[in-house]
Amino acid sequence: MTHGFDLDGRLRQRESADLRRDLAVAERVGDRTRFADDPKGGRIKFGGEAVVFAANNYLGLADDARVQRAAELGARTVGTGAGASRLVTGDTRIHRALERDLAACKGTERALVFSSGYAANVGTIDALSPDVVFSDELNHASIIDGCRVGASETVVYDHCDADDLRAKMAERAEEGASDESWLVVTDSVFSMDGDVAPLELLCDAAEEHGAWLMVDEAHATGLFGEGGGIVQREGLSDRVDVQLGTLSKALASQGGYVAGDEALVEHLVNAARSFVFSTGLAPPAAAAARESLRIARETNQVERLWDNVETLREGLSEMGYDVLGETHVLPVLVGDRTDALELAERLRADGVVAPAIRPPTVPDGTSRIRVAPTATHTAEDIARCLDAFETAGAEVGLL
Structure with a gap:
């Protein structure tokens, strides 16, 4: 008898189901780079340069000189790492400055920065410890895991369907549990479908039952509502109780944040285990995110992204591809x-x-190519992408 773990067997099962993933080494972070197969300790052998339409670096700021200078200044003036939990010695002026800017951008009293968006989701839901979470069926894995850790019960409602949410809340209310704490949680922009949650309708449903609404703006922060997100675009800052997002996508850094009123943030400082027991966000990352947020709000970087999005969406659609969604995420539906x-x-x-996105990440029969343009892709890059889709689509028999 053995009480160990057959990891080789698990890997074989993944491989047989075509679900095994491998690491690919990138030479640099940017719109164009060379890649190598995982060297597993050996010598890295890069191939030819490729144009990358797979990153969440939406504003193209990950290799921007202004952001790099901000990160360098943060390292030189404060340090390369926070060195401890922020409740010990890791709370710096750079963290506070970033949080003030995020709070101003999100229209809230205060913001709090976590080491990742994943940590922000899990820590926030766990700290709130709701009796029931009502969660959109396509919410990100970090929300799902937050529900597993922190919620007594999770009720899943149909994707972007406020009527189904309202029906499930009414059904729960009929059961007579009037003293329960309820939290409605949704992404704002869904990263695999490129669609947007009906936030105003979700606010209405939550308010009817006295529930709180938490919105994850991971794929929207910096891109809508003068840098805030969909919540700001829709003018809902005063109706969404918990605003959450990442610093690692459009803001080209690392980390996550939660924005809300003073009581919420103060509670998280004391009760969110992923904040309390984690070393503070590295000061260079905080400084880089702050500069990226400034660029997003004060320059035409966002407009450049939307120009590229429109060109790609129109070009792919004219070829005959079915391009889902309404945002900067362009899922090209293939099916098989x-x-x-x-x-x-x-x-x-x-x-x-x-990348190809297939089950179980998306439902059976809805496999797709996820195209993610950036603000810094050139006209030549966009043309190269469209030409490749036309050639490859014909070769596969999709066009």
Whole structure:
């Protein structure tokens, strides 16, 4: 008898189901780079340069000189790492400055920065410890895990369906549990479908039952509502109880944040275990995120992104592809998982990196290529992407 773990067997099962993932080493972070297969300790051998349409670096700021200078200044003036939990010695003026800017941008009393968006979701839900979470069926894994850790019960409502949410809340209310704490949680922009949650309708449903609403703006922060997100675009800052997001996508850094009223943030400082028991966000990351937020709010970087999004969406649609969503995330629906994987491979052979997304990440029959343009992709990059999709689509038999 053995009480160990057959990890080789688990890996074989993943491989047989075509679900095993491998690391790919990038030479640099940017719109164009060379890649190598995972060297597993050996020598890295990079191939030819490819154009990357797979990153969440939406504003193209990860290798921006202004952001790099801010990170360098943060390292030189404060340090490369916080050195401890912020409740010990790791709370610095750079953290406070970033939090003030985030709170101002989100229209809240205060903000709190975590080491990652994942930590922010799990820590916040756990600290609130709701009796019931009503969660959109396509919410991110970090929300799902937060519910597993912190919620007594999770009720899943149909994707972006405020009527189904309202019905499930009414059903729960009929059971007579009037003293329960309820939390409605949703992403604002859904990263695999490119669609947007109906936040005003969700606010209405939550308010009818005295529930709180928590919105994860991971894929929206910096891109809507003068840098805030969908909540700000829709003018709902005073109706959303918990605003959350990441610093690692459009803001080109690392970390997560929660924004809300003073009582919420003070409670999280004391009760969110992923904040209390984690070393503070590295000062260079905080400084970089702050500069990226400034660029997003004060320059035309966002407009440049939307110009590229429109060009790509129109070009792909005119070819005959079904492009889902309404945002900067462009899911090109393929359907069959084998076709999607082959399309991604042929795009890669043409020097365009755009990943195939297949079950279980998305439902059966809805495999897709996720295209993510950035503000810094050039007209030549966009044309190369469209040419690759046209050639590869014909080769796979999709066009």
